[in-house]
Amino acid sequence: MIKVGQYNTLEVVKIVDFGVFLDGGEDFGNILLPKSSVPEGTSLGDNLEVFVYFDSEDDIIATTKTPLAQVGDFALLKIVGISGVGAFVDWGLDKDLLVPFSEQRRRLEVGQNILVRIYTDKASGRIVGSTKLNRFLDKTPAPYQVGDEVKVLIAETTELGYKAVIEDLHWGLFFKTEAFGKLFVGKKLKAYIKEIRPDGKINLSLQKAGKAKVDDLADKILTTLERQGGFLPLSDKSAPDDIFKAFRTSKATFKKTIGSLYKKGLIIIERDGIRLNDN
Secondary structure: OOOOOOEEEEEEEEEEOOEEEEEOHHHHOEEEEEHHHOOOOOOOOOEEEEEEEEOOOOOEEEEOOOOOOOOOOEEEEEEEEEOOOEEEEEOOOOOOEEEEHHHOOOOOOOOOEEEEEEEEOOOOOOEEEEOOHHHHOOOOOOOOOOOOEEEEEEEEEOOOEEEEEEOOOEEEEEEHHHOOOOOOOOOEEEEEEEEEOOOOOEEEEOOOOHHHHHHHHHHHHHHHHHHOOOEEOOOOOOOHHHHHHHHOOOHHHHHHHHHHHHHOOOEEEEOOEEEEOOO
């Protein structure tokens, strides 16, 4: 079955001057892949991975271009136009994606970058975007356990910290007092489940908890030292951003970890960095 707004692997069933036709099954018939998108050397019977969507005439069409996101994704996209029906955002294809007025939380302007959920409107069958993210999240019980590693997308900032979308399914929160590194709306990163509250809300952490966090970081530091010839220009005096960029951890955790490695005689802490202890 063809998934509109997503990638599909389809068979070439006809070659014409202006492209090739792909087998769209009973529901869609033959789907055009324009000549500009046809890979060189394509022959009848070949299977091509293509993105299927609606063109400017609302006809089904295929492309080998890579969109910035597909149906089911959350993505940070730039507004490139406003019309009488809503805002249009660039999602990397010839036809821009519509965010209808009914799916906007607030007034939007050209040039803004907004976080949207891409979905198929059941009434019209069209692919559209929405900034009303609550409609799509926390619809199923959270299957996570404390300590689980998850993929998250920073969605917005609040007085408490940073709200994030977990695995495209649930809301989570990084408290401002515990956040470090450069966090911003649209950033994708890995995180850890810190707490699942009785009300079902989820608190997140940028690093593992407790001893596991320190042990994991210690291994990374030693491995990095070996790869870098035994020396790293990072120490307990380094800037937090430099430490985060290298190891995705807070300065406090880094200091605790290198202190432990020093006590074990595995490293030497120098003024301008740390060095493997070869003795």
